[in-house]
Amino acid sequence: MEKQNPRELPLLHSGDFPNQNSGEADGARDESGDHVKPPITELDFFSNPNQSHDHHQEIKNLSSSFDSDVNTGLNLLSSSSGVSRTTDEEKPKAEMNRLKIELERLHQENRGLRSMLDLITRSYNELQGQLFMAVQKQELQNQREKKHAVMNPQTWAALDVNEPSASDDRPQDLLEPQGNTTEVVSKERYRWMIQIPGNHTSVEDGPDQTCQSQDTTICSKLDQSNNEEQVSEVPFRKARVSVRARSEAPLTMDGCQWRKYGQKMAKGNPCPRAYYRCTMAAGCTVRKQVQRCAEDKSILVTTYEGNHNHPLPPAAIAMANATSAAAAMMLSGSTISKDGLIHFPNSLPYASTMAALSSTSAAAPFPIITLDMT
DNA sequence: CGCGTTTGACCTGCGC
């Protein structure tokens, strides 16, 4: 697989959805060589023996009717024929009607086949998601074993140079898996991932495919719910998820308790950027930045960073869901569309872009994924 | 009095 520019994070291409011009998208994907997912083409649903037979039978019937009736009827219009004119005019009309009905029936059948293709595609993505999670889990397990063999938990304080305040909590996080709520979030995220048609997780490329070189930082930081211990190894400081929402309120109600610890004027934006820390639990390292969009002040950009070490209230779960799912999706190695947007045709009303905060992205040593809920 | 916000100072990373 090609080494990706760490700044150009792969997101989902809207054209990848099989129910939207599947042929072209899959063809393009094959050429790029970035993904090894077998292309879902029309062959997939024609491969069903029963369907295939029926469909071909229909086509055969249709073509034979064209051959035997239509052409002959047209020929009969010639003056040399001995058939009466009224019979000649009625016959093509009746034939036309029959063909229209036939065509309508084929359209309906086509719709049925398409919905079946959608189902198959979803199943495929579901399996792919499961495979991805399994590989991630196994990798995590391997690395955990390696680290436990090399160091003891106290080493974390020395390793976590980026967040001194959080270093005390790391070993605890490792030894004590997060609570039920976080587990729900993980499951939800997983569900979210597999709902994305055409989500190409290239886990088949190899055991280290998702965590190589600079990509390591992305996946280790983003999938913090299960890769927390990789944090110390990475050059990136943190992966962030930014949420853009239209709101007149100075703060987005995300269900968590936040304490403001700073405010700064950011370059290129007349609106100040506020810094908040999660205060729902002692030692929670989650931070967020809130800033109004320079172009449209009614849009509030909230950037989350870190991983809650405590159960979340229901209202916060939704947000954590969205953000962690977006992060997980970023992990998955999907590609970004030309317009930088991801579309969720089935269930999710918001799009995701690879836009970053206007003033921080240029210098930010970490990837930022934006959920655009405006 | 406790908690949260404000705000200026300080630290750090990066580009020139």
Next chain:
DNA sequence: GCGCAGGTCAAACGCG
């Protein structure tokens, strides 16, 4: 090395 900008700290302040 210097300047700039982002991020954080902590004392001062306000409010219930």
